Amino acid sequence: MRTRKQKIFLVAKIVVAFALLAIIGIFSFREALLQQIIAKTANKMEADYDSRFVVKKAAFEGFSGVHLADISLVPNHADTLFNIHEIKTTVNVWRLMLGEVQLGTLEIKKGYIQLTKKGEVKNFAAFLKRNKDEENTSDKKDYAAFAYRIISRVLNLIPTDMKVENLTFKLDDNGKKATIGIQKLVLANKELETSIDVQTNTFAQRWKIKGFTDPRNKKADIRFFNIDTGAIKVPYFDERYNLVSSFDSIRLNVENIDKSGGELHIDGFSSIANLKINHRRIAQKDVLIKNARLDYRLLLGADFMAVDSSSTAQFNKVKFHPYLAYETEEDTVYKLKVKIPKMKAQDFITSLPDGLFTHFQGMEAEGTFDYYLDFAYNKNKPNDLVFNSNLKKENLRITKYGExxxxxxxxxxxxxxxxxxxxxxxxxxxxxxxxxxxxxxxxxxxxxxxxxxxxxxxxxxxxxxxxxxxxxxxxxxxxxxxxxxxxxxxxxxxxxxxxxxxxxxxxxxxxxxxxxxxxxxxxxxxxxxxxxxxxxxxxxxxxxxxxxxxxxxxxxxxxxxxxxxxxxxxxxxxxxxxxxxxxxxxxxxxxxxxxxxxxxxxxxxxxxxxxxxxxxxxxxxxxxxxxxxxxLRIKEKDTTVVDSLKIDEEFEF
CATH class of the missing domain: 1.10.3810.10 (Biosynthetic peptidoglycan transglycosylase-like)
Known part of the structure; x- marks a missing residue:
């Protein structure tokens, strides 16, 4: 009789043997499998998206490396969606055996990705169509599970080491053009650094993205700023929507992504410096927010998505706790709550964005206040709308008016x-x-x-x-x-x-x-x-x-x-x-x-x-x-004199 320990050891040897056989099998037939995957992808692109997917050269390098050359996706009757000269990558074999694709390294040389619209023809239109299977299903979506699955897939496709050279993103919306050229992007030892050239019909700039990123541990801290002097201008929106906007820098930090107890938690913060916006529907002048920051906690459950009330938003000297929620448990409900803790009235006035409150410039006030807003809208019961606004003030008075x-x-x-x-x-x-x-x-x-x-x-x-x-x-x-x-x-x-x-x-x-x-x-x-x-x-x-x-x-x-x-x-x-x-x-x-x-x-x-x-x-x-x-358009009355002796008769024979 074998002992329990011996049985466990025997099972382990069998599992290892099968794993080795699987690896040997994959290694022996991997070239055929690679070609089969490419052919399957090409057929799907043709059948579902009316597009031609072509890879002119595909081969394995070493144990887990893949080398692809001249990869393109061309919609029929529209412009090429992308064309990449060369891609080299390595794949985590153990993850691949479990059905997951996780990239280890990635190298991209020379290529472009473009979105075009000429008249009403869009080269990306077919890819915006919803999946018919998703449209026909009546099952409710578990937001936490769905989001975690998407995030995990995306993070697995971000390699731990990456090098990109001469990759260009192009946008052409009936002559409204923007080109973002990545001259160099390097991710090594969890440090990211890029060099980007931007060209539009109205301006040209050089941008830089730099910081820490660790996709396997779901953490990142990156900064986005301008290499040249002056603020970063947002491309395309100025021509398309007459929205002129710029900023000095943006910082995005992700501290934690965790799923437990059926809920997904995403924690971190983001900040922006000297955000400037100009649009005729917003204000007549440039609107300037000097400093803004959001320390966020995003929560997703089976039937809700929310920005938790423990989050803190700040612009200039104003701090408040926002709560935003989208709930679908019984009805579709939108919720918004805002709480501004006790603060000085003068700090609030001086924090108002320049250009948005021009009539308050120069105003002075004494005292303090706190504020609370509670808003809820039920899509299925619109008449039950909740709107409660409450401001509590202490010794609040205006000592000097502005404009x-x-x-x-x-x-x-x-x-x-x-x-x-x-x-x-x-x-x-x-x-x-x-x-x-x-x-x-x-x-x-x-x-x-x-x-x-x-x-x-x-x-x-x-x-x-x-x-x-x-x-x-x-x-x-x-x-x-x-x-x-x-x-x-x-x-x-x-x-x-x-x-x-x-x-x-x-x-x-x-x-x-x-x-x-x-x-x-x-x-x-x-x-x-x-x-x-x-x-x-x-x-x-x-x-x-x-x-x-x-x-x-x-x-x-x-x-x-x-x-x-x-x-x-x-x-x-x-x-x-x-x-x-x-x-x-x-x-x-x-x-x-x-x-x-x-x-x-x-x-x-x-x-x-x-x-x-x-x-x-x-x-x-x-x-x-x-x-x-x-x-007034008043008709004149008919004053014609009628001859009373004249008789008009109508005879019928």
Missing amino acids: ANLNKLNGEFIYRAIINGVLQRPVLVGTSNVNYTPLDQISPYLQKCVLTTEDPSFFSHHGFINEAFKQSIAKNIRTRKFSRGASTISMQLIKNVFLTREKTLSRKLEEILLVYILENNRIVSKERMLEVYFNIIEWGPNVYGIGEAAQYYFQKTPAELTFNECLYLARIIPSPKKFMYQFNDEGMLKESAMKQVSFLTNLMIRRGLLTVDDTIFKKEQTILTGPAKSL
Whole structure:
């Protein structure tokens, strides 16, 4: 009888024998296997991607080395996708026996990879198609397992020693070109160093990537910077999207990639210095973020992906903890949480990116604050959107204003609207202007109508309406565009007096911050805000303020306006220059406009803003009697005299 130890030893010898036989078999038939793999790949490229894959020379070198020459992939009816003159690599044989491909060394000499689009023909289009097997399956994807599998495969294909010479990446999008040429890339002893030439239609630069990389232990720490003086410019995006961007350097650090307990953890940090962005949708000026850093912890589970709340983001002196999540356990849910710990208000102001908050430059403040945002959107239940924003302040006050001096709303000032970047005529906001109308001389009907159409809770909110914000966000997400706003009278006032009408991220962010300061620091009373609003808003072509509007449409003072006239003026505020399209060729309101009148009137009655006596106005017509009438297309009545003695008869036989 053999002992247990002897049995184990016998099994081990059998396993080793089989392994040796397998190695000998692979070694003996490896050339045939290599050609078979190449042929199989070529057939797949032809069948699935309508492309020709060619390797003119393929042979083994030594025990685990492979030498390939003149490798190309050419889509039929499109430009070559890549062509490499020579590739030499070694493969980990033991991993290969387990079904994994892990490169040991890699040497690439001379070649190019290119993406082209000519007209609508893309040489990479076939490779963007989804796998039919994946499309037909209804099984839920395990994000952690899938991501770990992809990361492991990619890291296995990164060799521990690598040398690349004269490899070029080309991009040609209908004449918008960018070429990134790797003159030299060396990875040896876990140290990476490169020399890169960049050429576009608009600039040429030399870049360098340098640092530590250890693909087998899943660690890296690399820096990306410019060899020449000046910042690194981002190619292609300036021509394709009119997005001009640059930076001094980028650092990417990966400290840990680990999968345990069904979750994948990725830890590290990334930073960027002097990031500069210019785009007409962001701001009118260059936006500059001097220093930004993210210490991240990425979590992936079977049914979620998230940036964990233990992560810390920082730009300039502002630090906050972000939480981003995408969950699919029951419904598809997007979550965002932001927590800014207690910080000095002045540090926050000085940290605002240059160019993005120009009206805050020079502002000074005292006190501290902390902030918390909680947002959640359920794709299957959009009306259950969560939006909670909470700012706690301690002894917070503005001691000096910047370019936007909110105190000017309390006195006389000159207002000039800006339309399409052009300054309009000056309007004096104050009693020295004959058309200026104090709030107590404006018809109460007009005040009620405007508040009903523009901002029903104006006197109770603090600049923002959370429910309106939630509805606006939900609709914008559903339509995938900014199709609905949530603007209050406070926001309209700030936008008109201090900002412009440009549709940029900068203007919207400044508007939100200025409204918060205005409404939460008791700088101006609600009554004064409403009075200024009535006296500056555009009410027609070159018509500003209610004093001018009452004369322009009805030849009256604001105090003399009837309910229907007030309701008309309130309804045209969103598009005052298109007022004439509400009237028919007889100078009467169209049926669609009358339906709006009826709806708003009934709404105001239900809200108790009108009495029974006020309803007599419901049946009255709104007739323009002022200069505005000349812009209506009114047909002249037929005044031809009819001969009463003339009889036209029609006979039927």
